[in-house]
Amino acid sequence: MKDLEKFNELVNAFSALPTIGKKSALRLAYHVCIKDPLLGSKLAYSIEESIRGIKKCIQCGALSENELCEVCSDIERNSNIICIVQDPKDVLILEDSKSYDGLYFVLENTNEENITKLRVMIENKNTKEIFFAFTQGLNSDAVIFFIEEKLKDLNLSFSQIAQGIPSGVSLENVDFISLHKAINHRTKLD
C-alpha cells in the first residue's frame, strides 16, 4: 500500500538482510512495528549502539569493543600458534566451536601493511606455528603460499585446516563437530 511509505521502507530494509525473503521481511516489520513496538525500539537502539561500539582489534583485526580484543588480552591463550582467517566473522565461529586456544590474525588482504602487522605480532608473541583456517576458495592456496614466502625467515611451522571442509563453503556453514575435527587434525604444510 502506497500510504505506508515508512513501513514499506522497513520491509525493504529487512529484505536486504541475508537469508530474509520478502515474506519474512513483511512478517518481521509487522512484528517490530505493530505486535511488539517495545522490542522494535530496543532492537533499533541495540543496532545503533553496536554499530557505534564495534571496532577491530589493533593487533589481530578481530572484532572488539576495546583496542585489544578478548583473545589478544587473555594471557592464558596459547601464543605459540596463530590462526589466520580471512574474515573477522571466522574468529567468532571458531571461538564458538571452543576447539582452539591459540591466537588469531585476520588477513582481509595481503598488502604490505597487513603482512608487517602479522610479522610484528609473531615476533612479539614468539609464535612457532601459523595455522591457516581458510576455506578452499579460488586463491586460498596462492595466498597461503604467498604468506609462507613472506615469513620464511622466521623459522615457523605452517599448518592448514584439515580437509573435510568442502570447497567454497564458508566456515559459518560448517557444523561444530566437523570444525573441531578440522582444527585438531590440521595438516602440516612443508
Ligand SMILES: [Zn+2]
Ligand atoms: Zn586481537
